[in-house]
Amino acid sequence: MLFLQLEATGTDPVIALGVLVLSVVSVVLSLTIAVVLVRGYRRGPAHRGMLWLAVGLIFLITVPELLRVGVPTATDIGNVGRSILVSGCELFGLGTILWTVYGGEMR
8 A cells, every 4th residue: 555655844744734635625615606706797797796706706815825835836935925925915805805895896
């Protein structure tokens, strides 16, 4: 029987795997909700607000999760730079959702 060999820096490999699984689940759920929003836009009376909600959701959850994993893996950007990128994406996503709900085309 072949066992999966895991190595994690600074923590137990089981905890690292658990965090990775939770990240994948959050990305899959956010993309699923975004797909539902886009389908609703295409079926309904074409409210652009549904598309903007999908974009906001993707920038609030999906992009930051991918940046948290991808930036340290693919680049030499440090923790501060990664935090700025992630926070900027999250703020853009929240701003997009707030704009859509309170001032955008959803009304």
